[in-house]
Amino acid sequence: QKEVEQDPGPLSVPEGAIVSLNCTYSNSAFQYFMWYRQYSRKGPELLMYTYSSGNKEDGRFTAQVDKSSKYISLFIRDSQPSDSATYLCATGAGNQFYFGTGTSLTVIP
């Protein structure tokens, strides 16, 4: 079983839609959760991080963690064409990070 599972998509939504991106993880010892955005031919860029269960909001982005079900989500409100990218979830333990395979998102104007 992989440490982190993520639906690869692709996901295509109209501009202004609410986007929901999801991951599951296997190890209840994971405590720190991150979302990265990766534009084509660029490195992953840290978007959000959180320690705790519940929601963390930053502008149009909300990260949600449910440790009881080992489920993490990223919600994007009022999606924009500039949000078109691949989104990777990540967590870690010890000396390593574990990444999902990424979900490709296209926001259509």
Place this chain on the structure above:
Amino acid sequence: NAGVTQTPKFRILKIGQSMTLQCTQDMNHNYMYWYRQDPGMGLKLIYYSVGAGITDKGEVPNGYNVSRSTTEDFPLRLELAAPSQTSVYFCASSHLGGGNTEAFFGQGTRLTVV
């Protein structure tokens, strides 16, 4: 505001050639990592380092070597390039280990072996 810097950005190698991918960070991070990213396969950890002089293998270390003589630099060496090493390589760094902090990435090196 450099962060993690990788060079070169692109490289074409012939089978059997060798090269070093350079990575440097200016955030005084203890931890550094090398990943490769293949289409649809996510990020696979090649090697990592928890501090100067200390390195360890990740998930896919075969065909690669690393060294960490300073906190800032973490070069990745390919000794005998093979077509299977065609990939995009990312260097990353973090202040603490996974599970306690976030990682920051460079812009990547796109390597083609022909």
